[in-house]
Structures are given as C-alpha cells and as structure tokens.
Amino acid sequence: MASRVKVVMTPGLGEFVGELTNVQGTLYFVTTTYDTEAILWRSDGTEAGTVQVKVFSSTPGGFSLPTDLVAVGNRLFFQVYSAATGNELWTSDGTAAGTRMVEDITPGAGSSSLSNPTDVNGRLVFFRRVPVPGGAEQLELWRSDGTATGTLRVRNFRGFSGLSYDTLKVGNALLFFFSQDTGTTLWRTDGTLAGTTSLKQLDAEPVIITQVNRTGDPGVFILKDGPNHEVWKTNGTAAGTFRLDAFGKPVGLLGTLGTSVYLESMENTTTKRLRIDRLSLNGGGKTFITTLPNPYGAGEDAYPFVQHVALSGSDLYFSLAIGSSGPAPVNVALWATNGTAAGTRKLDDTLFQGDQYWSPVFATGTGQVLFSANPVYGGPVPPYFTRGSVATTGKLADVSGPDSFTRAGNRIFFTAYDDTHLRQLWSVPASFSCPPGLTEARE
DSSP states (O other): OOEEEEOOOOSOSSOEEEEEEEETTEEEEEEEOSSSEEEEEEEOSSSTTEEEEEEEEOSTTOBOOOEEEEEETTEEEEEEEETTTEEEEEEESSSSTTOEEEEOSSOTTOOOEEEEEEEETTEEEEEEEEEOTTSOEEEEEEEESSSSTTOEEEEEETTOOOBOSOOEEETTEEEEEEEETTEEEEEEESSSSTTOEEEEEEESSOOEEEEEOOSSSSEEEEEEETTEEEEEEEOSSSTTOEEEEEESSOOEEEEEETTEEEEEEEOOTTTOOEEEEEEETTOOOEEEEEEEOOTTTTSTTOOEEEEEEEEETTEEEEEEEEOOSSSSOSEEEEEEESSSSTTOEEEESOOOOSSSSOOOEEEOSSSOEEEEOOSSTTSOOOEEEESSSGGGEEEOOSOEEEEEEEEETTEEEEEEEOTTSSEEEEEEESSOOOOTTHHHHTO
C-alpha cells in the first residue's frame, strides 16, 4: 500500500531527511549531507512533482540546515543560519526565486534567537530573545507576513522572564506562560499589541508547566506546584481558565475524549503499573478507569512511561514503554482506550525498543493509526497500521525505521530506510482498506 515517492538521498556522509511540513496539501521537507549542502524540497506525492526548491551550500560562508518549518497560509516559514547574516527568518512560496530571507532582524553576522513560531490569524507569531548587558536577555513578541515591512515587533516584555517552552493554540490565539518571582501567569496573543494581554495568574510562586494538551481541541495543561500536579483547562479567557483538580503525585496527559480529559500516572512504586484516570472538563472530581499490567514491575528501573499519543475517532492510542537499567526501555507496546476499562486494550507488544522516545504513533484522520514495530528483535522496524484491534493491524511496507509521519492532501508521507540503504521519502494514501490475508501479512 505504501510506495517510495522518490530517491532523494544519494550516498554521502551523515545523511538527514526530515522537517516534513504540510503547506495547504503540498509537502515540504529538508535533506542534507552536512558536509556539502542542505536542500529544501516540495512534493505533490509524485516522483515528477517532487522537486528541489533551493540548495543551501554549506561551504565556508554558506548556510546551515533549514529548521523550524511552519506553514502559514500558502507560504512556508523557517530559520537558516549563514555566516553573513547569522540565524534569521526565511520564507518560501515553493519557488527558488520566492525562497528568501524575510529580514535581517539582528543586522550583520549576529544571530536572532527565535522560538515558538506559530500560525496565528494568517501571520507568523514568534518570540525573540535579545541579549542585554550583564548576561541577561530581553524577550520580545514579533509577527511576520513574509515581507520585511510586515515583520515587526508586537510587544517588548521588558522585566518578564521564565517563558515556558510549551505554548497552546486555542481558537485564534496563542497562549503562553511566564513563570517568575512575581508568580506564574497565563497570557494570550492574537498577533496584535491590543490583543496581547495577561489572562490569569495561576500561582503566586514560580511553578513549572509540565505538559500541554496536544490531542483534541480543549486547552488543557498541567503545572507542578510543590508535590501537587494541577490539571487546568482554558478556553482563552480569564473566566474560562480554571483548575480541574490536583494530584499529589506526577501525572501526564493522555488527551481528551468528548467532555473528559484522561491522565496517566504510576500506580505505586511496588507494582509499577500505569494508572488511567478521567476528569470531566466541566469539573467534578476524578474517576478511576483502569491500570495496565507490568510484567517487569519487579525490576528496579521498570517504570512505565508514555512516549507518544494520537487521537483517532473515539479512541486514544499511545505507545507505552517500560524502563530498564540501560538507556533503552525493556518493552514498548501500543495501547488504545475509549475511556472505559473494557475498551482499554493492547494492540501490539513489539514496538521499537532502541530509543526511549522514538516509537511514533500517528492518526491519519481517516480511521487508521500508523506506528512502527520490531517483530524480530534486531531485525527491520517496518511501519504498521491499525484500526483499533489486533484483527485490523497489519504491515504497511517492507522498509525500516519509519519516522516523521505527516499528512499533506490525501496522502501520508514518511521517511524510511529501503533497498537503497538510505532514508528516502515514502507515502501511502490517507484512506485505504485492510487488504485480504491480513493475518498472514502481519508477520
């Protein structure tokens, strides 16, 4: 069902294929051999339609790898470092002539430290950190429409510090957090000065935002206040920002289903089993759902942790790893839950164990969920698909190490090692039917 789009990598030193980004149905991605050049590509899913947009030479005085690719309307924004201009903001319309630096925000060879680029109301919104004497830094909020005149500072956050790495996109606003000596506060911006305001003080002390919701629409986040982990909900207004409940131990977000948010935590240090609880998004206390088995619980370091989560239909899918004394987990399994004990089931017990955080889980948007498995330990790690049961789980392609699953138009793109022995660009239709002989094909 999957097929190679095009051979985009040829033998070289330190090959990289990644930064897959959907721009209104067109895929953009980056390749590099580090020692020679980096290339920005675009693809419509066909071999002929997969073309180089711009080559960034990495010779002395040249460019680095494009990073932080973000789609805004029909344009692509990214960052590139060059010896002449430092790290700066670039944009592309998919042509070589239309791929250019937006503005040398920090003039000359000095680099601009830009973070959290996000599409807000059809413009790129991002933060800029400016060094000031004494080793400190000043934080600024910027926006850009892709032109030099339309790239400007929205607000100077002089005196503010502790910007959280995590942000939330709720409706037409970007939500962000400041955690400093005067307390921890939630802010919002729509990309304008008037629309950049403080929403609510979350705590009188500086606390850590440990996680934000990345599945479903509601804005949910967790903050750590001493021994407590507090679960909050926000709709981007002061009145709609409130604490749902608090746990006296570390908890993590699985995601939201309907009117509930689901959380995971370790049951205790003896059994080391993962526990799933539910909170109503309207408030009302915790509801215990189930615990998941851990046959390795007797091991000193056999703690469960969730790697990746995807929402598909009425189920949350997640890769669950069991830690070990080494750098890699002793087991990684794919689970799904519909929010009930009976509907919480293990789908595959052979996900890749070679890295603590690598096993991808991706919802296609058409019912299938894609993941990688390692049925023969030490052998290839092919991509698999599932519709939520063992009977509807099968292998997608005879390639290894699938990564960077991204939907663009009616296809799912990913990178994988194939018969070229290099990482290449592959794709599969976003909607497909389970083939005959699925049980045999599962291997």
